[in-house]
Amino acid sequence: MTKPTEIKALVFDVFGTVVDWRSGVAREAAAFLQRHAPHLDAFEFADIWRREYSPAMEEIRSGRRPYVRLDVLHRENLVKVLKRSGITGATDAEIDELNLAWHRLDPWPDSVPALNRLKRRFIIAPLSNGNIRLMVDMAKRAGLPWDAILGAEVVRAYKPSPQVYSETVDILGLAPAELCLVAAHNGDLAAARRLGLSTAFVVRPTEHGPDQKTDLNAQQAWDFVVDDLNELASQLDASID
Template sequence: MKPLPQVLAFDVFGTVVDWHTSLVREIDAMDLGVSGDEFALAWRAQYGPAMQRVMSGELGWTLLDDLHRMVLDELLVRFRIRNLNEVQKRQLNRVWHRLDPWPDSVAGLTRLKSRFTICTLSNGNIGLLTNMAKRAGLPWDCILSAEVFRAYKPDPATYLGVARVFDLEPAQVMLVAAHHEDLAGARACGLQTAYIERPLEFGALRPKDVSPRSENDWHAANILALAEQLSYQ
């Protein structure tokens, strides 16, 4: 068994907060004449490609808020939504600041915080993550983001950046995430990894396979369950 890490760094979208349910609720409430589910999934589907434009050098460094807005403008055309003014578009784009936590997140993070330093390691920008934490009551010790490192995950600068911020060896940091590709990037940099099951991340109609993978150091049904597991070590 490896020594326990000193810092737990959390992916946020999907791992700590339920982006799908949150987006669907707000989109449906706006009565745009489209399926909130379809619109939310289409928006999320462009998350990776938008960041890839930055990572490839096609775009200079761009905050996630601005990437979300670029994608939103394209989706409004695709879904033929023409009745939103600029104030409404800006408000809709900031839905990503208002995502609800999964039911276990606040309690789980609070318990982990009593023993570990807990921080974000998200592609979200600092303002977005701060607003989200304030609204949802997420008790971070520190907010770290792609914005700090001017690189998006899975760039090694992000994972190694957490260790550097806290003056630790990579193995003293653990990434906690609901996405295997994120965890693989962290492991390649020497971090420990914990997988959190979020089978309904993309909605009840599209359950994810959350089977354990041996390459991860820890596997838990949710954040509170991870806190319980770590409490015995």
């Protein structure tokens, strides 16, 4: 286990860990669906759209497709979902606007105060599959106090590809153990640990809604296991003081 005092920077998975993507996408989709498919549930629509996320990135991780930013994948996935749902007649402008739902997600209640606490002692940045503009827009709207924007578009690869973690360590000029990945997803943490990063698991039991079945508990002995980001900040404060 890493000594907490070795940690100099924390990088964060964002979708699900820092922000509530499901509620935000459902909120943005509701008005669109009211116009085009009032029989569809906005949360189900958000879930269907999100299910296209990993397969689309796998095309790039596997080398079958060159890197494109997540905004592009999200829009392509949205067009697929609309066609599959039998939704016709939406204009390109409407589709573009709905695709910006991912730029307007709300943080979990603990995220902003905890990030501000952590920022006082550590470098903090997203390590997200989201592209730079998406992360900047989200941060400005939600008040996420990042020191930098890092992640997929910076290294032109999607998590959990190893280079996302190793190149981020190099960008920050740190030893791997000095960088801690904070995530609500065991798979993300496992990939980071294989590259020597420190790890912190945050339980987000409703990321996928009230019937969530995955990532309800830590599957390995991560360096930190916490119920929210304030608890992580307190543990790090206690270990340093």
